[in-house]
Amino acid sequence: MRTQVIEKLEILADAAKYDVSCASSGGERENSKTGLGNSRAMGICHTYTPDGRCVSLLKVLFSNVCIYDCAYCTTRRSNEEVVRTAFTVKEVVDLTMEFYKRNYIEGLFLSSGIFRDADTTTEKLVEVARSLRHEHQFNGYIHLKVIPGASTDLLVEAGRLADRLSVNIEIPSERSLKAVAPEKDYASVIRPMDTIREGHDEYRAERKKTKRAPRFSPGGQSTQLVVGATPEDDRTVLSLADGLYKEQKLRRVYYSGYVPISSDGRVPDPATYRQPLAREHRLYQADWLIRQYDFSLDEVLPAEQPHLDMKLDPKAAYALRFPELFPIDVNTAPMEWLQRVPGLGLKSARRIVAARRRGTVRWEHLRAMGVVLKRARYFITTPEHRPHLIGTDPGEIRRRIVGGKASGAPQLSLFGAPPPVVTPPPAAPARGRIVTPSGALAPLASAPLARAA
Numbered sequence: 295m296r297t298q299v300i301e302k303l304e305i306l307a308d309a310a311k312y313d314v315s316c317a318s319s320g321g322e323r324e325n326s327k328t329g330l331g332n333s334r335a336m337g338i339c340h341t342y343t344p345d346g347r348c349v350s351l352l353k354v355l356f357s358n359v360c361i362y363d364c365a366y367c368t369t370r371r372s373n374e375e376v377v378r379t380a381f382t383v384k385e386v387v388d389l390t391m392e393f394y395k396r397n398y399i400e401g402l403f404l405s406s407g408i409f410r411d412a413d414t415t416t417e418k419l420v421e422v423a424r425s426l427r428h429e430h431q432f433n434g435y436i437h438l439k440v441i442p443g444a445s446t447d448l449l450v451e452a453g454r455l456a457d458r459l460s461v462n463i464e465i466p467s468e469r470s471l472k473a474v475a476p477e478k479d480y481a482s483v484i485r486p487m488d489t490i491r492e493g494h495d496e497y498r499a500e501r502k503k504t505k506r507a508p509r510f511s512p513g514g515q516s517t518q519l520v521v522g523a524t525p526e527d528d529r530t531v532l533s534l535a536d537g538l539y540k541e542q543k544l545r546r547v548y549y550s551g552y553v554p555i556s557s558d559g560r561v562p563d564p565a566t567y568r569q570p571l572a573r574e575h576r577l578y579q580a581d582w583l584i585r586q587y588d589f590s591l592d593e594v595l596p597a598e599q600p601h602l603d604m605k606l607d608p609k610a611a612y613a614l615r616f617p618e619l620f621p622i623d624v625n626t627a628p629m630e631w632l633q634r635v636p637g638l639g640l641k642s643a644r645r646i647v648a649a650r651r652r653g654t655v656r657w658e659h660l661r662a663m664g665v666v667l668k669r670a671r672y673f674i675t676t677p678e679h680r681p682h683l684i685g686t687d688p689g690e691i692r693r694r695i696v697g698g699k700a701s702g703a704p705q706l707s708l709f710g711a712p713p714p715v716v717t718p719p720p721a722a723p724a725r726g727r728i729v730t731p732s733g734a735l736a737p738l739a740s741a742p743l744a745r746a747a
């Protein structure tokens with residue numbers, strides 16, 4: 295490989311590492327007799343960024359020349375410490391093909407600085423994908439980053455060629471976006487998202503009628519939110535993500551803890567700033583509860599408590615905010631409540647429901663099913679386990695879960711009158727609602743919660 299291309303690769307792959315919005319695929323494509331490779335919905339991301347995140351594509355910028363000046367980005371035009379360069383279309387295509395043939399990669403993630411305008415830049419990214427698909431019959435995975443403000447025609451062609459598209463919002467509020475990225479606005483990001491959503495919806499509808507429906511970004515779209523560069527709290531970040539999942543049907547929102555590269559007065563000072571990795575982790579957990587466990591935003595993070603607990607996972611934090619709803623009986627609770635128990639994942643909840651058909655579920659069965667009993671023990675009952683015997687005070691439970699020392703509160707008597715065990719509500723709660731002791735559904739904010747004991 296020519297030295298010049300290797301030098302470009304070093305620079306442009308390094309510049310791309312801060313974009314985390316490519317860590318999954320979702321695309322399926324079979325090889326043809328004359329083509330090369332195929333892609334699978336799973337297992338595309340197998341390389342690791344310096345902070346441990348998994349990415350497995352040839353992940354590069356087409357160019358790190360940018361006419362914009364986003365304070366949080368190393369590629370911004372005012373950053374004079376950066377060596378600027380750009381690939382040619384042929385160079386990116388050749389690299390992808392060579393790396394793929396050598397089994398180094400399973401696909402390509404291609405983004406770029408905006409070197410002239412949105413359309414010129416997007417056209418180059420589309421040219422790469424066009425050449426790979428049509429000239430080289432490349433059937434591997436392609437993820438293209440869409441440049442905000444690009445024209446609809448280019449977006450449609452990008453959607454036809456790529457497995458996934460993404461448009462980065464980056465900053466979790468428009469006000470802050472204006473302050474740190476003056477050339478950007480939400481409208482220029484939301485417009486392409488609309489086009490991608492419509493194209494993808496159409497593709498899915500057509501696909502139900504015929505397998506030959508023209509593909510359009512089968513892996514859907516994703517975005518990235520940078521946290522820590524601007525002052526938005528966790529609820530603001532999650533509220534934006536929740537809206538994007540519902541309105542734009544995003545496949546994923548990626549949270550990237552801001553990494554201070556060089557000083558710019560508009561973002562935190564690198565001398566004192568610490569990358570919020572714990573916060574990033576908690577945001578992913580909260581996001582997971584909303585997407586996979588049917589929690590509402592209010593349940594994960596109420597308006598009056600807009601910051602995630604950094605020491606406690608969001609599901610445990612939720613359970614401790616509503617001690618009245620726990621413990622629940624694993625032998626009678628509906629699936630919807632089992633999956634709300636800290637330490638109990640979807641898989642274990644399903645296993646419990648299946649096991650109940652064969653007989654009573656006991657403590658040792660839960661252990662065998664892989665339930666994290668260290669956490670779940672405070673929130674469930676089995677015939678031989680009644681958590682009121684070890685104390686039900688939420689503060690005390692929190693201390694025990696996070697590994698701190700017990701408060702010194704006296705152990706409850708094994709022989710005193712035990713508080714009644716709360717049986718789970720009969721039906722699943724609707725999103726954003728909880729079940730009151732009377733069994734009626736009430737909005738979370740106004741639900742009158744009676745204590746169990």
Ligand code: SF4
Pocket residue numbers: 360361362363364367368369370371406407408475
């Ligand atoms: S437009 Fe993109 S590449 Fe350019 S400075 Fe902003 S974030 Fe960086």
